[in-house]
Amino acid sequence: MNDDPMNALGLLPLAGRLAWWGTSWLRGHVGPDDLLDAVLAGDVTHVVLGPEEPSGLLSALADLRTRGATAFGASFPAEGDLVGLGGPREFNDAALDVGEAVVVLGCETGxxxxxxxxxxxxxxxEARRRQVPDVGEADRDLRSALIASAQLLADLDVARWRPEIADRLMNLRHRPSLVAAPGVPTRCVDLAARALQALEIADLALEDDGSALSVHEIDQRRGALTPLARAGRRALVAACSPEGWPPE
Structure with missing residues (x-):
């Protein structure tokens, strides 16, 4: 269990923190100080660059609220899977370069x-309206991908080449302890934690192909993990997309 609230906040990617806490702020659940503490999570400062002069994060978010922002939703795209993005190309490419972005609902901004x-x-x-994964479907897909990947990795003798991954697969109940903003559905908090867990397993298992015995084994390993990483990203997008949240 993580006793440091800043570390716990930092477990969620930047876009996820802004989606959760920015939406909570827009809906009147938290004040500006709580918003900044949660989004910065130990960073020195956040600035926003745009058509005008650079501005502080809170000033920029207040401007977006004035322009009609209703919520903030996250995207975690990867090559060949632009999940949570709706264009245009400039925005999609920028998001893909860093692996995450925020779509501001209500004012076509990203x-x-x-x-x-x-x-x-x-x-x-500029960011256009997007489609996001359904929370229930993303949850089911993630559970299925975890089971399938665990079996495939066991068949590939994961305990031999990455024993720490085998330990994680044996203890899937030990998930990241996330600090959620008021108003985020409990189901989405749990889904985000399991998504981060799945992405960590996939990243660790793909970290060192040099331990594989052959090209065939490398391909098998990637074949086992690509669906898990995809399901993890989609689940994280669903958990951090207020337009798709189920009612509490």
């Missing part, structure tokens, strides 16, 4: 983060 030392710079771009 924010793409980039780390510059201890600072995060959010670039403001």
């Amino acid at each position: 924010l793409v983060p980039a780390r510059v030392g201890p600072t995060v710079e959010w670039t403001r771009l």
Whole structure:
């Protein structure tokens, strides 16, 4: 269990933190100080770059609220899977480069983060309306992918080449302890934690292909993990997309 609230907040990617806490702020559940503490999560500062002069995060979010923002939704795309994105191409490409972005619902705006030392710079771009995975379907797909990947990795003797992954697969109940913003459905908090768990397993297992005995084994390993990573990304998008949240 993570006793440091800043570390717990930092477990969720940047786009997820802004989606959860920014939406909670827009809906009046938290104040500006709580919003900034949660989104920064230990960073020195966040700035927003756009057509005008750079501005602080809170000022930029207040401007978006004035322009009609109703919620913030996250995207976690990968090559060949632009989940949570609706275009245009400039926004999609920028999001794909860093693997995450925020779509501002209600005003056709997107924010793409980039780390510059201890600072995060959010670039403001046009972003169109998108489709997001259904929470229930994403949940079922993730559970199925975890079971299938665990079996395939066991067949590939994962305990031999990455014993820490075997340990994680044996203890799937030990999930990241996320700090959720008020108003985020409990089901989505749990889904986000399991999505992060799945993505960590996939990343660890793909980290070192050098331990594989053959090209065939490398292909088998990737074949076992690609569906898991895809399901993890889609589940995380569903969990961090307020337009698709189920009622509590």
